[in-house]
Amino acid sequence: MTTQLVSPPDGRERVRAYPHLRYMGSKYKLLPTLASVFAEVGGVTALDPFSGSGVVSYLLKAMGYEVTSGDYMAFPVVLASAACVNQDQLLSNDDVCQIVEGGNQDGRDFIERTYDGLFFTPADLRFLDAAWSWIDQLEGAQRSLAIASLVLAAARKQPRGVFTVTGMRYDDGRSQLHMPLSEQFKLCVDAWNSAVFQASPCQAVRGDVSQAPTGADLVYLDPPYAPPRDDNDYIKRYWFLEGLADYWDNGAAEVMTTTVTKKLPKRQTPFGSRKTISQALMSTFERFEDSTLVLSYGSNAVPALDELMGMLRDVKGSRPEVFTVNHRYNFGTHSAATRRLAEEYVIVAS
Ligand SMILES: C[S@@+](CC[C@H](N)C(=O)[O-])C[C@H]1O[C@@H](n2cnc3c(N)ncnc32)[C@H](O)[C@@H]1O
Numbered sequence: 001m002t003t004q005l006v007s008p009p010d011g012r013e014r015v016r017a018y019p020h021l022r023y024m025g026s027k028y029k030l031l032p033t034l035a036s037v038f039a040e041v042g043g044v045t046a047l048d049p050f051s052g053s054g055v056v057s058y059l060l061k062a063m064g065y066e067v068t069s070g071d072y073m074a075f076p077v078v079l080a081s082a083a084c085v086n087q088d089q090l091l092s093n094d095d096v097c098q099i100v101e102g103g104n105q106d107g108r109d110f111i112e113r114t115y116d117g118l119f120f121t122p123a124d125l126r127f128l129d130a131a132w133s134w135i136d137q138l139e140g141a142q143r144s145l146a147i148a149s150l151v152l153a154a155a156r157k158q159p160r161g162v163f164t165v166t167g168m169r170y171d172d173g174r175s176q177l178h179m180p181l182s183e184q185f186k187l188c189v190d191a192w193n194s195a196v197f198q199a200s201p202c203q204a205v206r207g208d209v210s211q212a213p214t215g216a217d218l219v220y221l222d223p224p225y226a227p228p229r230d231d232n233d234y235i236k237r238y239w240f241l242e243g244l245a246d247y248w249d250n251g252a253a254e255v256m257t258t259t260v261t262k263k264l265p266k267r268q269t270p271f272g273s274r275k276t277i278s279q280a281l282m283s284t285f286e287r288f289e290d291s292t293l294v295l296s297y298g299s300n301a302v303p304a305l306d307e308l309m310g311m312l313r314d315v316k317g318s319r320p321e322v323f324t325v326n327h328r329y330n331f332g333t334h335s336a337a338t339r340r341l342a343e344e345y346v347i348v349a350s
Contacts, residue, residue: 018055061199069203070207070209075244107133114262118167118260124182150244154181228274236263
């Protein structure tokens with residue numbers, strides 16, 4: 001099924017259509033600032049190599065850029081494929097009916113077997129297995145839309161959207177926590193379908209930032225922020241969504257069977273440690289030195305603003321410009337985690 005929606009000129013209206021995924025470090029609240037900065041920078045091509053929820057890639061697409069999105073995890077790439085790469089395909093009512101009501105095509109039960117009693121209800125887990133038995137027959141944009149809908153539904157049904165604890169200890173009363181996953185899935189399909197629009201061609205590529213393509217006019221860098229305490233590990237929080245993106249590598253993923261949650265193993269990134277993040281940032285700035293760099297970073301993370309400014313000045317040869325926005329966000333994974341008020345920096349180095 002196809003659609004012919006056209007983006008409004010500056011994209012700020014269109015970006016409201018992007019489905020909301022609760023994701024550590026996502027920039028939904030900073031979109032107005034980023035939109036103004038991007039408009040000032042201009043250019044035709046943009047790279048977003050830490051795309052996460054995908055909302056900034058979507059803003060860039062809506063502003064007319066040819067965007068390349070990337071992330072070292074699989075599910076962010078599926079989200080960018082569904083809403084940015086995809087220009088005109090929708091998931092039809094027939095597709096949704098098959099996925100929700102068609103039954104289990106091949107008897108697969110990896111999710112039910114592995115996560116029974118740990119996450120969601122038995123009926124929800126059976127739905128995920130059965131849904132994947134249909135999704136495996138889809139290709140291209142329809143497949144991305146269907147997986148993106150499963151990912152969003154699972155994130156919305158999980159308390160706080162993170163998979164660090166089992167059960168409903170953090171039930172905050174949201175009705176989404178108690179809605180059957182299959183119903184949630186239908187709403188999420190509507191949400192992704194509504195986000196589809198036609199603009200310049202875009203790409204989504206899974207991989208480490210050190211391998212991301214160079215040469216874009218604008219490179220938006222939103223790496224994990226390294227907090228002085230706590231950790232910034234994405235797999236630890238979102239491994240279930242990562243598993244859903246490829247059906248746990250078709251059931252062959254290395255599940256950590258001795259852990260309470262049966263999570264997936266941590267994936268190394270130099271942005272995950274205070275000891276290695278400065279060097280990782282410097283290498284990233286050097287890799288994209290020919291582009292205008294727009295860097296997001298937080299005031300309560302390391303390295304501090306002075307050091308970042310020094311690095312960018314060394315690479316680009318001129319003093320970067322800094323925009324500061326007050327921002328309240330969660331960093332912790334446990335009940336002791338506080339909602340901290342911090343400053344978000346948007347640093348432009350051209
Ligand atoms: C702060 S989040 C990006 C948030 C995103 N801009 C948004 O608005 O949702 C950082 C992202 O970097 C990804 N990441 C971590 N290390 C990476 C690496 N070495 N290469 C590419 N992506 C990486 C994580 O998976 C995470 O999605």
